[in-house]
Amino acid sequence: MTEVRLPGPVEVIGAGLLGTSIGLALRAAGVEVLLSDVSSEHVRTASGLGAGRPRAPEDRPALVVVAVPPDHLATTIVRSLELTDAVVTDVGSVKSGPVAAIAGHPEVGRYVGSHPMAGSERSGPLAGSAALFEGRPWAITPHDTSDPRAVGVVEALVRTCGGVPIRLSPAEHDKAVARVSHVPHLVSALVAGRLAAAPPDHLLLSGQGVRDVTRVAAGDPALYGQIVDANAPAVLELLAEGREQLDAVIAAVGRADRADLEALLAQGVAGTRAIPGKHGAPERPVAIVYVSVPDHPGELARLFADASAVGVNIEDVHIDHDPGRPVGLVQLVVAEDRADALVDGLHERGWTARV
Amino acid sequence: MTEVRLPGPVEVIGAGLLGTSIGLALRAAGVEVLLSDVSSEHVRTASGLGAGRPRAPEDRPALVVVAVPPDHLATTIVRSLELTDAVVTDVGSVKSGPVAAIAGHPEVGRYVGSHPMAGSERSGPLAGSAALFEGRPWAITPHDTSDPRAVGVVEALVRTCGGVPIRLSPAEHDKAVARVSHVPHLVSALVAGRLAAAPPDHLLLSGQGVRDVTRVAAGDPALYGQIVDANAPAVLELLAEGREQLDAVIAAVGRADRADLEALLAQGVAGTRAIPGKHGAPERPVAIVYVSVPDHPGELARLFADASAVGVNIEDVHIDHDPGRPVGLVQLVVAEDRADALVDGLHERGWTARV
Known part of the structure; x- marks a missing residue:
């Protein structure tokens, strides 16, 4: 399938964390966004943040994104299929339920489910961010009767938001x-x-x-x-x-x-x-370098600056808090063949470090 | 109990990861260390690293640290009690077994078990490090008939190695x-x-x-x-x-x-x-700030330098690797009331960041 350009305007129903973040990401890409929510307060907040404008009755969305709580997903999807001729998707965590609920509907071909693997401990429009989906997997779940063009439109939505589309059936x-x-x-x-x-x-x-x-x-x-x-x-x-x-x-x-x-x-x-490795590539062998770091502002910055000066790329970081003293043990994950160089370089710069 | 000064020399039996690390930590503190191992190769390697000198027959250790594999713990502890008049400890992961095995031995009062909560994916003397126990919990497990002076000596060992002594019964x-x-x-x-x-x-x-x-x-x-x-x-x-x-x-x-x-x-x-919080203190409320970071050397250093310039202390870091693109999502854990200041400061410095 050739790549489809995301058509507009896009209506986002549900201006919570996910809906607002989608609005912000699409607006950043220059796409027109229409916001709906049972809470007019949420619409005001999200549009104030720049996630789009409130939907007007005469608006004709080309894509509807349903971002409402699980209990209201199926009814909102059906209403969107009936009130518009747009492609309809949702961003719920579970995909078989909505498909089963709308199976047999004459317009079901325009619906394709999706699920961004992104979230936050916080909720509501104020927690929204255009960067929420950046580099995150975003499942696209066509059903047997999904229109291929609709699948392309949802994939364009995912890419425009910065997500990585991964296609699976709803059951899978x-x-x-x-x-x-x-x-x-x-x-x-x-x-x-x-x-x-x-x-x-x-x-x-x-x-x-x-x-x-x-x-x-x-x-x-x-x-x-x-x-x-x-x-x-x-x-x-x-x-x-x-x-x-x-x-x-x-x-x-x-x-x-x-x-x-x-x-x-x-x-x-x-x-x-x-588990797939970094950037989907096979895992490279890595080693952990342990460094003792005093617990006050600036020490981590100094450590990373020194590691950078040594010329070793840090793949991952863990901080192991000890129960008794104001020193943290920081684990720097680096390519296995660079670990010794990092330890030596950190020693030269006065750190207590080991593999 | 008043704090006991660590007596010397200390014999370390088993020059693997833990034994060599104990030798290195004690030598760094100026304590004389005697090394034993069934493998003379391990003793040579460990002493070459500066973890101590090979034990000679006439040596009279004041403390014996048994750092051998679990299957050989009890017999090695008993031999050490019989061949020396030293305090004897071990660093095995499980503590009831050795105590049960040597119960009733006339010299059992000189034995006090211990267990450093430290390790490495690697093993053997070459993986040893004087910093292995720095700030780590190290359990001390006296039994009913342990001599209080012996307990004090083992506690001095733990502190000299940089560990945090935590006293528990073997069963506990x-x-x-x-x-x-x-x-x-x-x-x-x-x-x-x-x-x-x-x-x-x-x-x-x-x-x-x-x-x-x-x-x-x-x-x-x-x-x-x-x-x-x-x-x-x-x-x-x-x-x-x-x-x-x-x-x-x-x-x-x-x-x-x-x-x-x-x-x-x-x-x-x-x-x-x-779970006890950082440095044993009650957990403070924290928030997570998400930052998109390009995956090449120096970017993390630049991020930490910028966070430091904003004046916010980073409590913890996680790097979430995405499956499809060369950008990592870094989670900075900071005090809840500093999160917004960090986001604002990072935005000013050109980062894509959000709470």
Whole structure:
């Protein structure tokens, strides 16, 4: 399919975080944006931010983006198909539900679902940003009867917002997000929940590992409850698999079967390697350089300036906070063959660093 | 108890990653170090690095640090108690086993276990570093019949190496590491294992969340199998609790019981808040500032220099790699009341940033 240019104007229904961010990104690209929301306050705020102008009755959008809460998705999509002759998409987290709800509608060909893998801890139009989708995966989920031109228009929307289009069927999408998002979230919450039950002095031994595993569990329970609920079939299938695996681990530990235990752990190693690497390229071998950094403003800046002077590109950074002293241990992830040069260069510049 | 000065010389048995790092840290503090290892090659390498000198038969250590693999811990501790009149400690990951194995020995009072919460993806003496324990928690696990002076000596060892001593009974220690390390590791491996089974295009939707949850699962299966096996009772107790919680989640999702699901997710939120904050202090409210950063050397340095110029202290950093383009999304964690100032300051300096 040749690349379609995004037609305008684009109507955005729902001026929350996602809708406002889409409006801002499209306006930055010079596309005309029409804003609708049940809250006129939200429309005022979003248009005040430059995300578009309030939609007028005589406006004729070429594309409608439905960015309303899950419970209102299907009805809003149907209304948009009936009240306009525009291509219609939505940005909800789960894709099979809306498709099932509008199947059989005569205009269903103009609807193509989508789902940007982007968000924020904050919500509402004030949290919106033109940069929200920059470089983020954005799933496009055509159904069997989607008009190919409509698919092209939604892909043009994604590219114009700076996202990376990834095409999947609605059912595949829902299985994918169950696996890479919903189930990891639930499991993270379970591990974190056991921490809440721990004696506080046990938690003093917490290192970076448990902090990483439980980080996403800090998300809003009401929002994640709603998302998981909407994707229940795919989530339940994976949870059932996970329960079998958990039973296998319990059995292996219980009978001190190291071979079985190692095989289960080795599957985990394989899984971490299956996640696509930086910029979708295969993972390069990397090494971690540890640096002790005093905890006051400017020290990180000095560290990065020195690393840059050494000429080593930093691929990733983690800061490991220690429980007892005002020094942080910073982990700089660099290409494996550059680690020693970085350590030497940092030593020359007075840092305590090691591989 | 008044603080005890670390007596010397200190014998380190096992010149691997931990033993060599302890030798290097003690030598940096001016303490005499004697090295032993079944591999004379390891002793040569470690002493070549400056971690101490090979132990001679006439040497009389005041402290013996046993840093050998788990399977050889108990026998090496007993031999050290019998061949010297020194205080003896070990640095193994699990503490009840060695204590049980040497209980009833007439010299058991001179033994006090310990466990530094530090490590590396690499192993062997060449991976050693004097900075390995800098600011890291280091558990000290006296048993009922430990000599208080011996406890003081081990605490002096920890402080001399730059670690933060945390005193727990052996049984409590093992329960603590089961909860904050071994079980999170196993669960992370289970989630990662399900990724290995996924269609590759599903993994294109992977975001920072699943990367965080599965990061520790990349660890060596043989090593973690051995550690989990040694701590089987505490691990099994928590896995059984986790299985009940998983069943509760499956039931809640299965019957679309949002209240139950939200309650389980809310326990997770409480757990993330229970992890001690930076430097052991209560967590301050923080906000995340997102910045788009081109992926070439020097850009991170420029970002940190600009953040520093704005006068905002960066509490933590995450880099979210996108699957399709040479721009990374960097998350700067800052005090909540400084986030807007940072965004404004970065905008003035030409960055694309948002809260």
